[in-house]
Amino acid sequence: MAVYSEMNLDDLKYEYRKLKARDDQFKQAAYHLDMTRGKPSPEQLDMISSLGFNDCLTAEDCHSASGSDCRNYGDLYGIQDARELFAHWLKVPADQVMVEGSSSLNLMYDTFVRALLFPLPGAKQSWAQQGTIKVLCPAPGYDRHFALAEKLGATLITVPMTDDGPDMAVVEELVQDPQVKAMFCVPLYSNPDAIIYSEATCRRLAAMETAGDFRIIWDNAYSKHHLDPAQPHFIPEVLSLAKAAGHPNRFIEFASTSKITYAGGGLAALAASPEDFAWIGSSLKFQTIGPDKMNQLRHVRFFAANGGVDAIMARHAAILKPKFDTVVNRMEEDLSHTGLAAWQKPYGGYFVGVHLQPGLASAVVAHCKALGVALTPAGATYPYGRDPEDSSVRISPSFPSVADLETAMTVFTNSVKLCAIEKILNQ
Numbered sequence: 001m002a003v004y005s006e007m008n009l010d011d012l013k014y015e016y017r018k019l020k021a022r023d024d025q026f027k028q029a030a031y032h033l034d035m036t037r038g039k040p041s042p043e044q045l046d047m048i049s050s051l052g053f054n055d056c057l058t059a060e061d062c063h064s065a066s067g068s069d070c071r072n073y074g075d076l077y078g079i080q081d082a083r084e085l086f087a088h089w090l091k092v093p094a095d096q097v098m099v100e101g102s103s104s105l106n107l108m109y110d111t112f113v114r115a116l117l118f119p120l121p122g123a124k125q126s127w128a129q130q131g132t133i134k135v136l137c138p139a140p141g142y143d144r145h146f147a148l149a150e151k152l153g154a155t156l157i158t159v160p161m162t163d164d165g166p167d168m169a170v171v172e173e174l175v176q177d178p179q180v181k182a183m184f185c186v187p188l189y190s191n192p193d194a195i196i197y198s199e200a201t202c203r204r205l206a207a208m209e210t211a212g213d214f215r216i217i218w219d220n221a222y223s224k225h226h227l228d229p230a231q232p233h234f235i236p237e238v239l240s241l242a243k244a245a246g247h248p249n250r251f252i253e254f255a256s257t258s259k260i261t262y263a264g265g266g267l268a269a270l271a272a273s274p275e276d277f278a279w280i281g282s283s284l285k286f287q288t289i290g291p292d293k294m295n296q297l298r299h300v301r302f303f304a305a306n307g308g309v310d311a312i313m314a315r316h317a318a319i320l321k322p323k324f325d326t327v328v329n330r331m332e333e334d335l336s337h338t339g340l341a342a343w344q345k346p347y348g349g350y351f352v353g354v355h356l357q358p359g360l361a362s363a364v365v366a367h368c369k370a371l372g373v374a375l376t377p378a379g380a381t382y383p384y385g386r387d388p389e390d391s392s393v394r395i396s397p398s399f400p401s402v403a404d405l406e407t408a409m410t411v412f413t414n415s416v417k418l419c420a421i422e423k424i425l426n427q
Contacts, residue, residue, distance in 0.1 A: 003337070003338060003339035004338050004339060004340060004417070004420055004421065004424065005339055005424070006339075012421055012424060012425065013425075015417070015421060016418070016421045016422070016425070019414055019417050019418045019421065020418065022414050023371070023414060023415075023418055026371045026372075026411050026414070027371060029372075030372060031371060031372030031373055031407065031408075031411065032372050033372060033373045033374065033400060033404050033407065033408045033411075034374045034399065034400070035373065035374065035375055035376075035395060035396045035397070035399070035400060035405075035408055036374050036375060036376050036396060037376070037396055037399070038191070038259075038350035038351055038396045038398055038399075039263060039396075039398060039399045040259055040263050040316075040398060040399070041319065041398055041399050041400070041401075043319055043401075044316055044319055044320075044398075045262060045263075047315055047316075047319070048261050048262060048312075051302070051305075051306050051312075052302065052305065052306075053261055053262070053298070053302050056298055056301045056302045056305055057294070057297065057298050057301060061297070061301070062294070062297070064079040064080060064081050064293070064296075064297060064300075065079075065080060065081050066079070066080045066081075068080075068293070070293035070294045070296070070297045071293075071294065073289045073290050074289070074290050074293075075290050075291070075293055076098075076281070076284065076285060076288070076289075076290055077097075077098035077099070077100075077281070078097075078098055078099030078100065078269070078291055078293070078296055079099075079293050079296050079297060079300075080094070081296070081297070081300040082099040082267060082269075082296035082297075082299065082300055083095075083097045083098070083099055083269075085099075085299070085300060085303065085309075086099060086255060086267075086269040086271070087271075089223065089224065089255065089309060090220065090223070090237070090253060090255060090269075090271050091237045092237065092239050092240075092253070092271045095274075095277075096239070096271050096272060096273070096274060096277055097269055097270070097271045098269065098270055098277070098280070098281075098284075099267055099268070099269045099291060099296055100268060100269070100270070100284075100288075100291045101267075101268050101291060101292070102256070102258070102264070102265055102266050102267060102268055102292075102295070103256065103258070103268050104219065104221065104254040104255060104256040104258070104268040104269070104270075105144055105148070106268065107254055107268050107269075107270050108145075108148065108217055108219065108254055109148055109152075110287075111215075111217070111252055111270070111280070112148065112149065112152055112182070112217075113152065114279075114280065114283055115127045115181070115182075115213070115215065116128040116152065116153075117283075118279070118282075118283055119213070120212075120213040120215065120249070120276070120279060121212075121213075121249055121275045121276060121279055122211075122212030122213050122249060123211075123212055123213035127181050127213070130179070130181075131179065132153065132154070132155055132179070133153075133154050133155070133179055133180075133181040133182070134154065134155045134156075134157055134174075134177065134179050134180045134181065135149040135154040135155070135156055135157065135180070135181065135182045135183065135184070136157050136159050136166075136171060136174060136175070136180060136182070136183035136184070137149070137156050137157060137158055137159060137183075137184055137382075137383045138159045138160075138161050138165070138166040138183075138184065138185060138190075139158045139159065139160070139161065139381060139382045139383060140161060140192055140193060140353055140381035140382060140387075140392045140394070141161075141184065141186065141190070141191065141192075141381055141382075142184065142186055142191040142219070142381075143376070143380040143381055143385075145184040145217070145219070146184075146382075146383045146384070149182070149184070150383070150384065154181075154182070156383035156384060157174060157180070157383070158382060158383050158388075159171055159174070159183075161190070161193065161195060162195075163195065163344075164195075164197065164198035164200065164201045165185075165187065165190075165195060165196075165197035165198060165201035165202075166183075166185070166201070168201055168204045168205070168208075171183070171204075171205070171208070172204070172208050175208055175209070175210040175211075175214060176209075178211045179211075180210070180211065180214060181211060181213060181214055181215070182214065182215050182216070182217060183205075183214075183215075183216045183217065184216075184217045184219065185197070185205070185216055185217065185218055185219065186219045186220075186221060186222070187202070187218060187219075187220060187235050187238075188220060188222050188223050188233065188234070188235050188348070188349075189222040189225060189233075189346065189347065189348040189349025189350075190349070191221075191349065191350070191351050191381075191394075192351035192352070192353035192376075192381055192392075192394035192395075193344055193351075193353035194344060194345075194346030194347065194348065194349045194351065194352070194353065195344065196233050196235065196347070197235050199235075199236050202235060202236045202238055202241060203236070203241060203245070205238070205250070205251075206238060206241040206242040206244075206245040206247060206250055206251075207245040207246075207247070210247075210250075214250075215249070215250070215251070215252055215276075216238075216250055216251045216252070217252060217254070218238060218251045218252065218253040218254065219254050220235075220253055220254065220255050221254070221255065221256070221259075222348055222349040222350065223235075223255060224260065224309055224310065224313045225259065225313065225316070225348045225349055225350065226313065226317060226347065226348040227317055227320060227321045227324055227346065227347055227348050228317065228321065228347065229310065229313065229314040229317050231347070232348075233347055233348060238250075238251045238253065239251055239253065239271060239272075239273060242273075243273070248273045248274075248275065249272075249273045249275055249276050251272075252270060252271075252272045252276060253270060253271040253272070254268070254269070254270050255268075255269050255270075255271075256268040256269065257299060257309075259316075259350065259398075260309065260312060260313065260316070261299060261302065261312075265295065266299075267295065267296060267299050320397070320398060322402050323397040323398065323400070323402055323405055324346055324352065324397050326397070326402055326405045326406055326409065327352050327395055327397045327405060327409055328343070328345055328346075328352065330406065330409035330410060330412075330413060331343060331354070331409070331413060334410075334413035334414070334417070335413050335416060335417075338416075338417060338420070339357075340356060340357050340360070340416055340417065340420050341354055341355065341356050341357075341416060342354075342355045343355065350396065350397075350398055351394055351395065351396055351397075352394075352395040352397065353381075353392065353393075353394060353395075354392070354393045354394075354395060355391050355392055355393075356391045356392075356393060356416060356420075357391065357420060358389040358390060358391050359389070359390050359391070359423065360390065360391065360416065360419055360420060360423065361378040361379070361387060361390045361391050361392055361393050362378040362379070362390050363419040363422075363423070364378075364393060364412070364415050364416050364419050365377060365378040365393060366378075367415040367418065367419055368411055368412055368415050371411050371415070372411075373408045373411045373412065375393060375394070375395070375396075375412070376393070376394040376396065378390065378392070378393065379392075380394070381394055395409075395412075
């Protein structure tokens with residue numbers, strides 16, 4: 001079939017009638033399918049339960065390897081076993097890791113608020129004392145990052161993404177402004193396009209000259225989330241890169257087990273330079289007496305009993321890969337010949353980013369919603385919810401079953417073509 005933009009009027013009208021007939025069938029089916037968020041599926045959560053996560057601690061098992069009684073107060077930065085777990089994962093020293101709570105987003109929020117209230121190493125004033133700050137937002141990106149910074153009063157600045165990560169020429173120019181204080185990055189299998197930051201990009205982020213209290217919020221959410229465990233992808237360890245570049249405080253790194261054990265009951269961790277670590281600890285000691293150490297001990301025992309984090313992630317991959325394949329295969333079959341959409345095959349993470357012809361995303365998302373297929377709102381992956389080209393759509397394949405995904409993606413691809421032809425005919 002010809003590219004839609006090259007079809008004559010009669011062929012377009014014929015194609016439209018076929019698409020409309022399918023659309024009418026979808027309306028009759030009254031679907032209720034949700035692909036709005038990257039949530040683990042019931043099958044994934046049941047798998048974790050079946051491996052003994054809920055009962056891997058006995059009544060007597062309440063002491064960490066260091067002898068700490070996990071039932072009691074203490075261990076402000078987490079039990080040593082859990083810190084070492086994340087240190088091995090992130091390839092950083094355990095004394096630069098703290099394990100706190102269950103949400104890495106919560107840790108990012110706390111870090112941002114801390115910087116607003118208390119001067120960071122390298123500054124005499126807190127961010128709030130310096131007026132309205134600016135935050136760099138590689139986009140398409142993670143909507144919750146943008147919402148966090150906006151809620152806390154920052155001005156958001158969009159940075160375009162490339163196949164190697166954020167456009168570094170743009171970043172390096174923007175950080176010359178001393179009011180630019182932070183940048184959000186999801187460096188491996190980025191949300192939503194599953195981009196893998198190149199080593200050159202990571203080195204330029206570490207080496208660039210910025211305000212002394214500029215920090216990169218390095219959300220390493222998907223460092224273990226490979227769709228093919230036999231072919232994992234990696235990024236450089238950035239704390240050591242930054243130290244070698246003369247900017248040891250450049251990155252504060254975040255990770256969690258939210259999509260590894262239970263999304264509502266995992267562990268969250270951050271890693272930072274010794275100086276930033278001490279800065280966080282100086283106020284953390286007033287915020288809490290210590291984290292949930294029993295949950296930390298439960299995770300340590302669970303991973304030890306099941307072959308480690310990578311073994312658990314291989315089980316997740318076995319569930320997730322068929323779902324991602326379903327999404328990509330349906331788009332390749334239905335859209336690759338139309339010239340209406342482009343996407344990058346994901347090698348990991350939790351999303352597939354689709355770039356439609358400009359001006360189509362809002363119409364397609366709204367049309368799918370009317371047919372009972374809920375997608376992330378158009379524009380959500382851009383600061384302030386505004387996609388300047390109205391082209392980006394985020395697909396979240398993890399939660400629905402493969403059968404439901406096949407249905408949802410058929411509705412999606414049909415809607416893309418239908419909305420595209422309507423736009424051409426209306427012109």
